[in-house]
Amino acid sequence: MIELVGLTKRYGDKLAVDRLTFTVRPGMVTGFLGPNGAGKSTTMRMMLDLDNPTAGDVRIDGKHYRQLRDPLKHIGALLDAKAMHGGRSAYNHLLCLAQSNGIPTSRVSEVLDTVGLSSVAKKRSKGFSLGMGQRLGIAGALLGDPEILMFDEPVNGLDPEGIHWIRHLMKNLAGQGRTVFVSSHLMSEMALTADHLVIIGQGKLMADTSMAEFIAQNSWSGVRVRTPDHERMREALASAGHTALVAPDGALEVDGANTAQLGELAARHQVVLHELSPQQASLEEAFMQLTAESVEYHAHTGPAGAYPGGAGAPYGGAAPGAVPPGAVPPGAVPPGGSGYPPRAYPPQGPPPGQPSGPGQRGQADQPGQGGQQGGWGADWQRKKGS
Amino acid sequence: MAVATQVLRSEWTKIRSVQSTGWTLALALVVTVALSMLLSALNKKEYGDMSPHEKLEFDPTLISFAGIGLGQLALIVFGVLVVSNEYSTGMIRTSLAAVPQRMTFLASKISVSTLLAFVAGLVISFASFYAGQAMLGEHKASIGDSGVLWAMIGSALYMTLITMFAMGVTAMLRSPMVSLGILMPFFFLISNILGNVPATEKVGRYLPDQAGSRIMQVVRTDDDAPYGPWGGLAIMAAWVAAALIGGALALKKRDA
Numbered sequence: 001m002i003e004l005v006g007l008t009k010r011y012g013d014k015l016a017v018d019r020l021t022f023t024v025r026p027g028m029v030t031g032f033l034g035p036n037g038a039g040k041s042t043t044m045r046m047m048l049d050l051d052n053p054t055a056g057d058v059r060i061d062g063k064h065y066r067q068l069r070d071p072l073k074h075i076g077a078l079l080d081a082k083a084m085h086g087g088r089s090a091y092n093h094l095l096c097l098a099q100s101n102g103i104p105t106s107r108v109s110e111v112l113d114t115v116g117l118s119s120v121a122k123k124r125s126k127g128f129s130l131g132m133g134q135r136l137g138i139a140g141a142l143l144g145d146p147e148i149l150m151f152d153e154p155v156n157g158l159d160p161e162g163i164h165w166i167r168h169l170m171k172n173l174a175g176q177g178r179t180v181f182v183s184s185h186l187m188s189e190m191a192l193t194a195d196h197l198v199i200i201g202q203g204k205l206m207a208d209t210s211m212a213e214f215i216a217q218n219s220w221s222g223v224r225v226r227t228p229d230h231e232r233m234r235e236a237l238a239s240a241g242h243t244a245l246v247a248p249d250g251a252l253e254v255d256g257a258n259t260a261q262l263g264e265l266a267a268r269h270q271v272v273l274h275e276l277s278p279q280q281a282s283l284e285e286a287f288m289q290l291t292a293e294s295v296e297y298h299a300h301t302g303p304a305g306a307y308p309g310g311a312g313a314p315y316g317g318a319a320p321g322a323v324p325p326g327a328v329p330p331g332a333v334p335p336g337g338s339g340y341p342p343r344a345y346p347p348q349g350p351p352p353g354q355p356s357g358p359g360q361r362g363q364a365d366q367p368g369q370g371g372q373q374g375g376w377g378a379d380w381q382r383k384k385g386s
Numbered sequence: 387m388a389v390a391t392q393v394l395r396s397e398w399t400k401i402r403s404v405q406s407t408g409w410t411l412a413l414a415l416v417v418t419v420a421l422s423m424l425l426s427a428l429n430k431k432e433y434g435d436m437s438p439h440e441k442l443e444f445d446p447t448l449i450s451f452a453g454i455g456l457g458q459l460a461l462i463v464f465g466v467l468v469v470s471n472e473y474s475t476g477m478i479r480t481s482l483a484a485v486p487q488r489m490t491f492l493a494s495k496i497s498v499s500t501l502l503a504f505v506a507g508l509v510i511s512f513a514s515f516y517a518g519q520a521m522l523g524e525h526k527a528s529i530g531d532s533g534v535l536w537a538m539i540g541s542a543l544y545m546t547l548i549t550m551f552a553m554g555v556t557a558m559l560r561s562p563m564v565s566l567g568i569l570m571p572f573f574f575l576i577s578n579i580l581g582n583v584p585a586t587e588k589v590g591r592y593l594p595d596q597a598g599s600r601i602m603q604v605v606r607t608d609d610d611a612p613y614g615p616w617g618g619l620a621i622m623a624a625w626v627a628a629a630l631i632g633g634a635l636a637l638k639k640r641d642a
Contacts, residue, residue, distance in 0.1 A: 080479075
């Protein structure tokens with residue numbers, strides 16, 4: 001168990017980590033999520049007593065890191081893949097770590113075997129690829145057979161096979177009752193591995209919730225309807241108690257409905273439909289929305305103020321103008337998906353550069369459920385709904 | 387203490403598993419012995435032309451250590467690299483995560499490197515002495531002569547202290563380039579200039595290498611400094627202590 005209480009780190013006048021308080025519990029994978037520069041690595045370094053907190057406290061099983069006798073037997077960490085002397089062989093790198101914590105030498109060969117580096121054990125790590133370096137770092141974390149494991153962006157630089165391997169490894173470790181704390185800037189990655197989520201943005205805690213709860217609260221689904229008979233469809237929807245929103249291309253977006261309901265509704269009112277498609281907001285979008293104000297480095301791909309309607313924020317809950325429409329925070333693009341425009345549109349604004357095509361926004365790894373009250377879809381609806 | 391033993395073993399593994407250890411120490415040996423032999427041979431040739439006073443002050447032991455002035459630069463590189471490679475490679479974060487007791491970590495690293503430097507210093511000092519005496523022919527000194535054995539051990543101590551000084555300075559500066567950029571010109575040029583220009587001589591002889599190198603003399607000269615051979619070595623040790631304390635304070639406070 002790792003406990004953070006009011007953990008703060010200030011560099012000059014920049015607050016890198018701002019009063020973080022949360023607990024990392026055993027028996028599950030806790031995802032530590034935030035955009036680049038959110039303070040994830042700084043937080044992890046403070047957990048290991050590498051950086052001194054400006055204020056606040058971190059305790060590992062109730063103790064300060066410095067008080068741990070043989071810390072590698074309590075907590076193993078992968079910070080960055082290249083935190084090793086390139087001129088030293090993989091075996092000797094692990095050997096010096098093992099010796100410093102009184103870990104039997106035989107463990108070195110064991111962990112090299114676990115991570116699949118036995119064949120290059122005597123090779124100097126200078127010649128290792130990023131993925132091999134990452135594996136060696138993980139071997140170092142596993143060396144003391146610790147109850148707590150910490151990985152900073154472990155899938156960086158790994159090939160698909162390696163990514164698959166590390167996901168399995170983390171789940172196995174958590175399944176054995178260990179505490180697994182893993183940072184990432186990819187929501188999609190976390191959705192596959194984490195049981196619990198801690199989200200930070202600009203050093204501040206944004207969410208501390210279970211993955212299931214986060215999915216329940218943040219998945220949005222609705223139906224996109226395109227019809228030449230706009231007015232009648234809106235009346236029909238209103239009479240059936242649905243709220244509709246006009247997308248920039250003139251289509252209607254209906255919250256919390258399914259295609260069967262709306263198809264039947266249209267048939268009853270004899271409205272011609274050109275399109276009727278289910279829509280889902282991905283967790284990635286929810287994450288982006290949550291951290292939109294705090295993204296430190298924006299990619300400005302479109303001209304600012306592309307929404308002259310003045311309707312404000314492209315993301316429901318974000319501060320107005322925090323991210324220009326069409327701009328996707330770096331690293332926040334889900335795998336396989338092209339950067340799609342944000343979900344919310346101003347009521348009657350002109351079309352933006354990118355039309356939101358059907359079938360582009362669904363995330364396969366996410367249970368589709370109706371728009372929940374209190375979920376972000378509903379929140380967005382309240383703010384923007386006509 | 388058990389932790390200290392573990393960390394000492396770990397540091398020994400670290401130091402023996404990188405190539406820079408071997409080549410810096412080998413270079414120190416080769417450079418020192420070769421230069422000592424050359425200067426001993428030249429001194430033998432010139433002995434006949436020396437004044438009676440110069441002959442009186444002729445110190446075959448000191449001459450056979452003449453190469454240390456250059457060879458010590460390789461030892462400084464050794465000391466700098468032992469500490470700085472932790473920082474330049476990022477290994478320091480892994481090291482301190484494994485040993486969060488930073489003072490134990492630094493003390494162990496410096497102890498292991500110091501012991502190795504002392505052993506290397508003894509080898510260099512003995513090799514340099516015998517190679518130099520072989521060149522001096524009939525003017526040579528013998529290990530049995532008064533003060534010679536102590537001068538040999540003292541030379542090894544001098545080389546050890548110079549290495550420790552480099553480690554302390556590097557622990558403060560962390561970067562290998564900055565550390566070498568300061569230490570190399572200082573010991574190769576600046577210290578010699580300060581020690582030999584009359585205006586600065588009085589200050590210069592309190593510099594670590596000027597004070598410490600007195601231990602290599604067997605024959606007393608008449609322009610003696612206000613300290614003896616062991617006093618000089620103590621002055622050098624004080625410099626080393628200051629550098630190491632500075633390095634320890636820097637490590638204790640800073641983010642890794």
